[in-house]
Amino acid sequence: MSLCRYQDEQGKPQYALYRPGAICPLAQLIDEPPADGEIFSLDATQLESLPQPEESQWVPEPTTLLPVVGQPGKVICIGLNYRDHAIESGAEIPTEPVVFSKFNTTLVGHGDSIRLPAVSSEVDYEAELVVVMGKEAKHVTAADAMDYVFGYTCGHDVSARDWQKGRPGGQWLLGKTFDTFAPTGPCVVTTNELSDPSNLRVRMKLNGEIMQDSTTAQLIFDIPTLIEHLTKIVTLLPGDLIFTGTPPGVGAARKPPVFLQPGDKCQVEIEGIGALVNRCIAET
Numbered sequence: 156m157s158l159c160r161y162q163d164e165q166g167k168p169q170y171a172l173y174r175p176g177a178i179c180p181l182a183q184l185i186d187e188p189p190a191d192g193e194i195f196s197l198d199a200t201q202l203e204s205l206p207q208p209e210e211s212q213w214v215p216e217p218t219t220l221l222p223v224v225g226q227p228g229k230v231i232c233i234g235l236n237y238r239d240h241a242i243e244s245g246a247e248i249p250t251e252p253v254v255f256s257k258f259n260t261t262l263v264g265h266g267d268s269i270r271l272p273a274v275s276s277e278v279d280y281e282a283e284l285v286v287v288m289g290k291e292a293k294h295v296t297a298a299d300a301m302d303y304v305f306g307y308t309c310g311h312d313v314s315a316r317d318w319q320k321g322r323p324g325g326q327w328l329l330g331k332t333f334d335t336f337a338p339t340g341p342c343v344v345t346t347n348e349l350s351d352p353s354n355l356r357v358r359m360k361l362n363g364e365i366m367q368d369s370t371t372a373q374l375i376f377d378i379p380t381l382i383e384h385l386t387k388i389v390t391l392l393p394g395d396l397i398f399t400g401t402p403p404g405v406g407a408a409r410k411p412p413v414f415l416q417p418g419d420k421c422q423v424e425i426e427g428i429g430a431l432v433n434r435c436i437a438e439t
Contacts, residue, residue: 156202157342157429158194158306160221160264168221170194172208173342175429176216179208191225195289195305195393199347216341219266223308223343224287229395230257230337232283232312233381234327236400237373243408252376252384255327257337257398261313265340265431270438271415272333275315278415278435281401282359282367282423284352285310286378287343292391300382303391306345307352309423309431310398311338311359313415316407338423338433339396349427352378356426357402362419369402370426 159173163180168191171178181188184206189197234253235241241248263269271278289305312331319330352371359367371377376384381397391397406413415421415435423431 156345156348158223158345159340159342160191160223160225161217162221168225173216174213177213178216179213181205183212184208192394195224195287198289199345202345203347217266220264220340222262222264222339224262224339224394224396226259227262227394227396228392229389230259230261230398231385231396232257232331232398233376233400236375237369237402238375239369239373239403240401240405241375243403243405249375252381254385255331257332260334261332261337263335263338263433265338265433267338267433268335268436269311269313269338269415269421269433270333270335271417271435272315272438275317275333276414277315277317277321277407277412279314279316279406280359280361280366280415280421281312281314281405282357282425283310283312283398283401284355284357284371284425285339286382286397286399288391288395288397289393291393292382292386295382295386297379297383300379301346303382304346304378305393306343307349307425307428308339308343309341309425309428310396311421311423311431311433312398312401313337316414337398338431340431341429344428355428356424358424359404360422360424361413366406366413367402367404371399373402374400
């Protein structure tokens with residue numbers, strides 16, 4: 156099942172079934188659709204019990220969708236999780252996950268704009284598979300980890316390299332957490348539809364040109380390993396997001412470097428999920 160968040164005519168966030176080009180609001184299928192954020196606590200059986208929509212209940216997809224999760228408790232990101240990306244970044248291959256985070260103000264949806272901050276001239280792109288948690292998880296083993304996952308979405312870990320690496324001490328948090336620096340969408344695909352995320356093609360297109368092209372089979376630390384590691388430290392809650400890392404081909408590693416400019420079109424494509432599209436604008 157593919158689900159998206161959109162803004163209804165009253166300006167309230169709502170959930171809908173999603174297919175490319177069309178949505179079916181859950182309010183057309185059930186009398187009391189889940190409140191914003193509650194849907195991630197539902198299990199696959201409850202979701203599968205939703206009535207099948209009639210063709211007439213599908214409406215055109217809005218130009219802009221909301222982030223798949225509005226206010227996650229945590230936006231956790233994994234750095235250097237593709238071997239080739241670590242090498243191109245000049246970093247040592249990690250022996251355990253490199254973890255940082257983003258604030259909720261980074262989140263925007265499919266079709267929304269990425270604002271390029273005036274204080275950075277080196278904003279980079281990073282296509283990523285994002286895990287959406289579905290159950291509270293603490294001290295979870297890798298063997299059981301996938302039972303706690305709600306689904307998957309496309310993510311874009313936008314990164315200001317001159318802040319991430321060029322400030323005193325290295326400022327990964329600040330370089331990664333400018334407003335609008337975490338587009339997600341266009342939908343979240345539940346685990347009953349996408350049961351195996353271990354070999355999904357991940358691509359980034361910049362103005363139509365393929366810049367990154369790999370598969371999640373190349374992850375150094377797979378999703379079960381990441382969940383086991385994280386839940387040793389923090390309690391993961393329904394709706395928490397885990398950005399799993401980006402493949403090689405980022406702009407900072409190119410010769411000459413390629414950084415995002417106003418008007419650029421970024422398209423993250425992940426097999427089995429869809430395409431997340433955002434355009435860049437200058438911060439005003």
